[in-house]
Amino acid sequence: MERRQLEYFMAVVEHGGFTTAARAMHVAQPSLSHAIRALERELGGSLFHRLPQGSALTSAGEALVGPARQVLRDLSTARSLVREVLGLSGGRLDIVSQTTLAVDPLALMLGRFHRAHPKVGVHVVDPEHSRDVVRMVESGECELGLVDEAVALSDLSSHELPEQEMYVILPPDHPHPQTDTDTDTDTDTVTLSELAGMDLVVTPRGTATRDILEDVCAGAGTMPRIVVETAHRAMIAPLVLAGVGASLLPASMASDAALRGARMLSTRPRLLRRGHVVWRSGPLSPAAQAFVDIAVGQQSRP
Known part of the structure; x- marks a missing residue:
């Protein structure tokens, strides 16, 4: 063969x-x-x-x-290992990531990786469901994966990523009370029970933010009031700005929506999520090992 x-x-x-x-x-x-x-x-x-x-x-x-x-x-x-020993560069790194983790922190991590290894090509795959990340790494389709901590990792090796805060974004004219400018509060806030009672723009079942929203609603003893479900995450901010409903996004995506006019609210208590970089047990390619080293170094920074 x-x-x-x-x-x-x-x-x-x-x-x-x-x-x-x-x-x-x-x-x-x-x-x-x-x-x-x-x-x-x-x-x-x-x-x-x-x-x-x-x-x-x-x-x-x-x-x-x-x-x-x-x-x-x-x-x-x-x-690749032989080429590294010989002082060569190049090759390709395949990464599969949940969308929200691809936006943050993967984009920033790839920026550092590219500056250190500019001749290595990177291919990022965006699966529909979080469990597909683990499947694609286990099968060898991709060497590395970024997945939410709630997903079972099977026998994969992993490294924990820093926490991310999730924010609620609302239409500019949403009736939820605005921040009192006479206080020291810098941003609007919303309780989890208030969030559970809002009309929601959500991603499909099995995605990380959908799971968080369903847990929030279950904790409040209610069913989610879903007005739009979409796999097209680029639609979420425009739908919110159009007044369709509220949504839940990680900080970087919520900030982008706020720049376009959406209201960005922190939750009480804060909704936090943590992801993992995952890979199959055994030696990694030089490119994958360099990426993991960047992930470990990112967490060790003050």
Whole structure:
């Protein structure tokens, strides 16, 4: 079994057919097909159903996907380690992150990473559900993940990230009382029971902020008053500004909404969340190890 055969196999899996896979790999289709047939002969069974429109994995092919992906990643890690010893730079780092953690703290962490390692390309994946972060790291699709502390980490190694405060954003004309300018209070505040009674703009079930809001409402003994549910997080601030309802966002996203005219409120008591950087046990690629070092160094700063 050769690396090239596994690369061709994964290309067919990812592109759904031999023609598109050959085009993506910049190789003639007969050469790719020959390599796959040789792999099938070696393994003793068909890996793909050849269909009029594309191809589909057989059960044997499905069994090969995970090991093939990990072998290719291990080879890439070995190559990167050798290149690091030789003083070379480059390569790619794949990270999967929940959206709110991607905005903060991942964006700032990647800024520091890029300044230190400008020739390393970074690919960030945004899954729909938080549990998909763990699945994609476990399967080897991504080497690192950023996930909320409430998500079970299975057997993954992890490093805890600094706490984030969550803020409520409201339409500019929302009837919730404004801050009393005669006091020393710098921002509006809202109790959790008041938040539970508001019309809400939410993300789908399984997302971190939705889970927090549902816990808040459960604590108040009520069901969430959801007026809009959307997976398009870029819609949240515009929906709030349009007067649709309130929402819950981490500090950086809430601050951006406030700059656009939304009201930004702290909760009483404060809603805090904490994330983790996660990875599979074992040696990391040099790029991934450098990123983890940045994450550890960020937390140790005063």
